[in-house]
Amino acid sequence: MKKIITSIMLLLIISQQVWAAPSKVHEYQLRNGLRVLVKEDHRAPIIVSQIWYKVGSAYEPAGITGISHALEHMMFKGTKKHGPGEFSRIVAANGGQENAMTSKDFTCYFQKFGKDKLALSFELEADRMQNLLLLPEEFAKEINVVKEERRMRVEAKPQMVTYERFNAMAHLSHPYHHMTIGWMNDLDHMTIADLKDWYHKWYTPNNAIVIVVGDVEPKNVFKLAKKYFGELKPSKIPSLKPYYEPKALGVREMRVKLPAQLPWVIMGYRAPSVKTAKVKWEPYALDVLAAILGHGDSSRLSKVLIREKQIASTIGVDYDSFSLYDDLISIDATPTQKHSIAELKQAILGQVQQLQTTDVAQQELQRIKNQVIAEHVYARDSIFHQGMLLGTMVTLDLPWTLMNDYVDHIKRVTPAQIQAVAQKYMQPEQLTVAELIPETQAQGAH
Numbered sequence: 001m002k003k004i005i006t007s008i009m010l011l012l013i014i015s016q017q018v019w020a021a022p023s024k025v026h027e028y029q030l031r032n033g034l035r036v037l038v039k040e041d042h043r044a045p046i047i048v049s050q051i052w053y054k055v056g057s058a059y060e061p062a063g064i065t066g067i068s069h070a071l072e073h074m075m076f077k078g079t080k081k082h083g084p085g086e087f088s089r090i091v092a093a094n095g096g097q098e099n100a101m102t103s104k105d106f107t108c109y110f111q112k113f114g115k116d117k118l119a120l121s122f123e124l125e126a127d128r129m130q131n132l133l134l135l136p137e138e139f140a141k142e143i144n145v146v147k148e149e150r151r152m153r154v155e156a157k158p159q160m161v162t163y164e165r166f167n168a169m170a171h172l173s174h175p176y177h178h179m180t181i182g183w184m185n186d187l188d189h190m191t192i193a194d195l196k197d198w199y200h201k202w203y204t205p206n207n208a209i210v211i212v213v214g215d216v217e218p219k220n221v222f223k224l225a226k227k228y229f230g231e232l233k234p235s236k237i238p239s240l241k242p243y244y245e246p247k248a249l250g251v252r253e254m255r256v257k258l259p260a261q262l263p264w265v266i267m268g269y270r271a272p273s274v275k276t277a278k279v280k281w282e283p284y285a286l287d288v289l290a291a292i293l294g295h296g297d298s299s300r301l302s303k304v305l306i307r308e309k310q311i312a313s314t315i316g317v318d319y320d321s322f323s324l325y326d327d328l329i330s331i332d333a334t335p336t337q338k339h340s341i342a343e344l345k346q347a348i349l350g351q352v353q354q355l356q357t358t359d360v361a362q363q364e365l366q367r368i369k370n371q372v373i374a375e376h377v378y379a380r381d382s383i384f385h386q387g388m389l390l391g392t393m394v395t396l397d398l399p400w401t402l403m404n405d406y407v408d409h410i411k412r413v414t415p416a417q418i419q420a421v422a423q424k425y426m427q428p429e430q431l432t433v434a435e436l437i438p439e440t441q442a443q444g445a446h
Contacts, residue, residue: 025390025400026218028225032234033206036225037390037400038218041383047214048383049121050110051129052391054209055202057182058104058175058324059240066182067190067198069102070146074195075109076100077138079131084138087124094120102180105324106395112384115215122228125210129203130232139192147188150181158260158436163332166266166434169252174245175325206234209394213383245270245326252432257439262313264436265341267348268328271319271425275396276326283321284409285417286425290319290329291368292360292418293351298367300351301331311339311347322392328432329425341435355422359415373407 026038056068078084091098096113111121154160164179171177210229212221248270274283294301294317305312315333335344360368379385393400 026222027400028218028222030205030226030230032230032232033204034225034229034232035209035394036222037209037211037394038216038221039211039213039386039390040216040218041213041386042215045115045215046112046383047115047118047121047212047216048110048112048387049118049125050108050211050387050391051125052209052211052395053107053202054105054207054237054395055107055198056103056105057178057180059202060178060182063186064182064190064194064198065178065186066146066150066180067186067194068107069180069182070143070187070190071195071198071203072100072102072107072109073142073146074134074139075128075132077142078133078135079127080133081127081131082124084135087128090120090124096121104176104180106391108388108391110384110387118212118216118221119224119228122210122224126228126232129205129208129229132199132203134192134196134199136192139195143187143190146181147184150184150187154179154181155184158256158258158438159264159332161258162256162264162434162436163266165254165256166268166432169254169434170268170270170328170432172246173243175243176327200235201238204235204237205229205232207237209391211387211390211394213387213390243325248430250429254434255437256434257437259440260436260438262334263341263438264332264334265345266330266332266434267345268330268432269426269430270326271329271421272326273323274321274402275324275398281409281412281417282421282424284406285413285421286319286329287321287372288365288368288410288413289355289418289421290317291372292355292364293317294331295368295371300354301333301348304351305333305344305347309347310336311344312336315348322396322398324396341437345433352422352426356419356426358419360418362415365413365415365418369410369413372410376406376410 024040028036028038030036057065060067076085076087078086082090088098091111094113094117096111096117098109098111100107100109109125113121154164167179168177210225271286272278272282274280277283292300294315296302299317301312301315301317305315312333313336315331317329317331319329320327331348333344333348335341380389389403390400393402
């Protein structure tokens with residue numbers, strides 16, 4: 001144990017030496033509302049260029065779920081200037097790498113280039129921000145690709161089907177009710193007119209943020225941004241409707257019966273994010289709590305339930321402190337052959353109760369803080385992840401300085417705060433549970 005702690009401390013000291021004086025973020029805004037953030041990192045002659053749109057699956061009304069992700073696919077299918085597939089071909093021909101991602105809260109497109117190719121990146125992104133063709137024949141092909149992606153990533157995987165149902169049950173009228181991929185029925189009935197409407201609503205310079213990290217000079221980046229994005233016309237951005245999530249009235253439980261090799265359970269409690277928390281330290285205490293329970297082999301659930309009691313064969317904890325709305329702190333696990341899901345659930349709840357009734361020892365707390373801080377510091381060693389951290393903050397309308405303040409917030413978390421958030425948010429009436437019951441096992445129970 002001492003060797004592990006010493007190693008973590010040594011790595012943390014090294015990383016903090018690298019990041020003790022992080023380079024400044026330079027910010028600029030064009031007249032059309034486009035924000036530009038630049039962070040210098042001159043360690044290598046490369047740049048990462050990202051463009052973030054404040055739209056994701058949480059913005060989608062019923063009937064067109066999955067449309068943000070479908071539009072992400074179509075963004076590579078041609079503009080008036082560059083035909084279908086040309087975007088990726090041009091990037092590759094210039095030695096670059098490109099990709100995109102859609103989440104609940106944002107859609108992000110990014111390229112990694114040599115430092116002399118930033119103008120090319122801007123020209124391509126500015127072109128497809130307002131000149132996308134959205135050809136019906138390309139949509140007909142690409143929507144089938146999206147549906148096959150759903151079949152492979154969700155419907156072919158019993159745990160993912162269970163998670164999707166769990167997520168919908170946990171978020172009754174919440175913007176996170178559906179997954180980013182969308183419901184298959186909505187994909188089946190999606191039209192090119194739906195995509196065009198979604199594109200024109202959200203893909204506008206006053207709803208976008210350009211982020212550049214790497215071997216650049218901020219003034220040159222701003223000059224190029226003005227050249228390529230400056231003439232694009234802004235448009236009125238729709239206002240998000242307020243939502244109301246009904247108060248939990250007791251444990252919500254579901255049993256999903258599917259052909260599966262192993263049983264599985266996922267348990268979740270609603271919890272605030274940095275964006276939504278009324279008590280500002282709570283999300284950071286929840287970050288530490290999640291790490292205490294389930295981050296790494298030395299976490300409590302892994303140590304007690306897997307190695308000591310051998311009740312679980314796998315176990316994990318998930319919580320995202322940076323999201324647009326309240327979300328879940330969730331625990332998922334697979335029982336060993338000698339134990340049932342019921343026994344596993346009780347063992348997990350026992351560990352939760354221990355956090356609610358007993359202060360975390362200072363030695364354990366310091367070790368966990370070191371892990372959480374080290375993960376954050378290492379992420380900032382990558383120019384791509386520096387951009388991701390900045391983009392996450394600004395798309396949530398949070399000050400990007402929170403990226404630099406995160407470590408200090410984690411350092412200030414106390415045992416009393418961990419106990420307080422465990423008592424406040426991990427109550428039985430706030431619990432949602434979904435069990436995956438292998439179909440053969442379910443039939444044998446009758």
